[in-house]
Structure formats: structure tokens, C-alpha cells
Amino acid sequence: MEFDYEKLADVLAPKLIDGLQEIVDRQLENQEIPYMLTIDQLMKFLHIKRWKASELLGRSDFPVLREAGVLIPREELFEWIDRNLDWVKENTSYIKAV
Template identity: 35%
Template structure:
């Protein structure tokens, strides 16, 4: 059996490098427009008009209507998704909870 040993600093460096590469490749926030219209929103979440209307009418959903038609600020949508994901609450560490459940 192969055994590999790393000290804490080496392991942290390896993990950080892998995470940085993954974020660069898969960063939604950098590839999305800052404001989504209804069609873009539905395409992004792969939902139909009924579910979009349901979300847009929720009091806690970050929709703005000042531009004539509903729009969603992308960064607020991503934060809202994080706050409303059961997995995050159950599995996120203390750092998440100390920030009040808000993405940094």
C-alpha cells in the first residue's frame, strides 16, 4: 500500500491551488451579466415561467421592478441561493455562520 505524508502547510497549499483552479474554470459570477432579465434568469436556473413568477413574488427574493420589467441582480441571486440551500446550513463550517450565512 502506498503511503503519502504531507505536513499541514503542504496540504493547505495543495488544496488552495486546486480550489483556485476550480474557481477560475467554473466561476459563474464572472461569466454572468450583472443584471438578469426574466428570460436569462429562467435559462440560468432551468425553470419555466410558473416557477419564475413564484420566485419573483416571494418577499425574500431579490427581484427589482424599477426598470419596468422584473430584473434580478446576479450577485444577490447567488447569495439568496446560498442562504436557501439546505446543504449549506447542514454542512458549512463555523465561518459561514459567523458571516451570517452570507457569501463573501
């Protein structure tokens, strides 16, 4: 009798993804990630230094509100990360830390 690892992976992958999504949702509900991030919170969240954060904030496509200082909306940040995953992988250690 042979064990089919691919079949096991096909069964487990959706369950793992659902479990990870629940963890992220719970963190958001508990406000572990604030609704609006400051530059220092962004640096901590993405595991980047100030010069890299400044580069990021200077991008025209990066979601930042400057009317009340420098604030980054959490949901828009997550959408930006999804759209720019290559930049995030190359310039931060966020993917490794998650």
C-alpha cells in the first residue's frame, strides 16, 4: 500500500489556509494591527528600517494619508501588499516573519 502525499496535500492545504485566515481575522479583531498605522508601526509590521519605509511612502501607488500626519490605512496596506508581493518579498522580511 502506497501513501499518496499529493492527495494529502490537496486535502490539508485548504484547511491550513482557512486556519491561517482565522488567525489573521482574530488578530485584526483584537486590534493587534491598528486600523491606521504610523510610520513606526509600519516599520515594525514589515520589519524594515526607516530609509526603506521612506522609500515605500514615497511611492505614488502606496496608500498613505498625509492630512493628519503620516498614517497608513491597514486594509489598503493589505491590498497594496497583495498587488505588490514581489516588492514586499524583495524589500522586507514581512513574508518570512508571517
